[in-house]
Amino acid sequence: MHFDEAPAFPRGFRCASRNCGLKQDGKDLALFASHTDAVAAAVFTRNQFPGAPVTLGRETIQGGILRAIVANSKVSNVATGTEGLANARRMAAAAAREIGTTPDRVLVSSTGVIGRRLPIEKIEAGLMGMASDLQSDPLVGAAGIMTTDTHPKALSVRVGGGDATITWVAKGSGMIEPNMATMLAYIFTDAAIERSALDRLLRDAVHVSFNMLSVDSDTSTSDTCAMLANGQAGRVDERQFFQALVAGCIRMAETLARDGEGAKHLIRARVSGAASEEEARRIAKSLVNSPLVKTMVHGADPNVGRLLMAVGKCFDCTIAPGSTDASINGYAVVRGGTSVDFDDAAVRETLRREVVDLDVSLGIGSASATAFGCDLTAGYIEENAAYYSS
């Protein structure tokens, strides 16, 4: 799959971002718009304390049509009660006025600190005239939704065998676990797809990508992944479209993991030979979430018993110690549940690579799964010990 170095939007999509006074410096407000109504689908956090924008978004997405997404950073509008929901509605209405549509066709996201009142007046004022800023570089919109991200994140790819493009714009680097992250991911395409197919393809792609991403095992209250298809490129081969969609979602999940708070390494944990896909997913997640595995990678220190520990602590999964093999970047370190002699210097060297692949073969069944995570560093702690007051 070829991803463009300089991401571009599909036909009919544009974006803008501004500073509306929530952050001292940098963009804090982003607007994404389609020239025409777009078929839309979305998935949201499973956290039981969803933010007001998520509550509203679940209602909005029922309509199945979107013209715009408006998002702010710095304040997440979570744990803000009925006033928070009213403010999310005001934000949708202000964006709708600006681009000339109805509030039920605007998806709202907020990301940032939990439990603070949303400064809705600043956002309403900031949206005024923003339609005239709309332009074609996805990175401009990506910049408006950053929190602790170190760089804006966007990528695009041409769908094989056709004329359609898919573009991803996302943010997220902490409070990222399963079932979405403090992750906002917006996917835009000019392919023509029916609503039911769009919903199914999005869920299937998220299942193997963003839902297998974990920076720190904490699940945000604001996670949102939405996809808009405005049809301007006409019909596409569904199989080829799905291939491109999955590849881009996985690549974006890896991009988010790589930029995890304080992270120096992307960890990909692939579990194969599992009794079921569900068990493969749980064990792969256990590996990328284990502080001891994460610090092993950070220290480039092949304490390989930690891999077995992280597999074995999945108490309810089917595991046969005698048939369990493990490798690090292709170097076999465990065979049949027992540590094997390995080239310590070579494994140390390979652990210094930016991408570390951990492979565990359970030898039980034929199911597999891959999880995406990062190492745990002092940088994570520095960022999170004083996030609120910064």
Next chain:
Amino acid sequence: MHFDEAPAFPRGFRCASRNCGLKQDGKDLALFASHTDAVAAAVFTRNQFPGAPVTLGRETIQGGILRAIVANSKVSNVATGTEGLANARRMAAAAAREIGTTPDRVLVSSTGVIGRRLPIEKIEAGLMGMASDLQSDPLVGAAGIMTTDTHPKALSVRVGGGDATITWVAKGSGMIEPNMATMLAYIFTDAAIERSALDRLLRDAVHVSFNMLSVDSDTSTSDTCAMLANGQAGRVDERQFFQALVAGCIRMAETLARDGEGAKHLIRARVSGAASEEEARRIAKSLVNSPLVKTMVHGADPNVGRLLMAVGKCFDCTIAPGSTDASINGYAVVRGGTSVDFDDAAVRETLRREVVDLDVSLGIGSASATAFGCDLTAGYIEENAAYYSS
């Protein structure tokens, strides 16, 4: 409950520790012995890759009688195959010879690095003559089982209304989660208790103490908690005995959490008003395991939305956002799922205390649970990024 400042053994128990050459400096071998056969019970890790000593220990404890415990630090004898099990048996046999009993009355523990061959010859040589070192200070034995612990851990208490004593000797500071820790905890008493009662009381006490302890969510392959009752003080009131047992197990769990790798704070998370005890336990664990809650405590930064996040990510628990209250060291910070104004300076000040109490009231049912954890610091990462090679 009054715990002795200088812990002492109950009648008939003694211990010794030595350096047998596994560590460069410090004790690495400990022996605990009863003058007479003691009724015994034990619980072990649920990790599916248990070390050879755990496999042997499950067999040994079937007999229900112990005379001694022998334990080494530095090498855990995990992932060592059939040779590892043979070495654990040799270790039991060597200790049995030394104190004049049979190997089936000796419980073996090993703690340290996973996947390295146990230097059994050094341990056998080290045990020679060790019976003559046996003496009455539990801290001497505690010193022999330390790994990354910063101090040896022992405590003792007199059972109310009688003549019996209970003494705890334990170690553990990382790879500590649920269902036991990289924790070795040995409990000695001179009370006379039947085997079946001892087993039941131990399991019940562990349920609310060591099984609610989590330093880093990682579950060791070596965890063992064993209890020996040699009867030399005669019968005790079971209710009073259980009260003392639970109080001491909780106090030792707190001691282990306080000395968690890199920890500066003990975090106690109490969840009440839950639909079931199981759900209360899961939510309390979610709080003490959340990296974002742990870094919040470390930074003394009242980012209280993280408490809701950690509760809400228990997807399958019964939670009603509108009835959820939370407090930090008694200061209300959330009411009905919404952040409330609180005295920021006072909460910051109280977060600097060594012990931080987080209380969450779910307002659903009447079940409750308390979990014990610690903050996450750069010290944890420094210790674990280079543990293997040190």
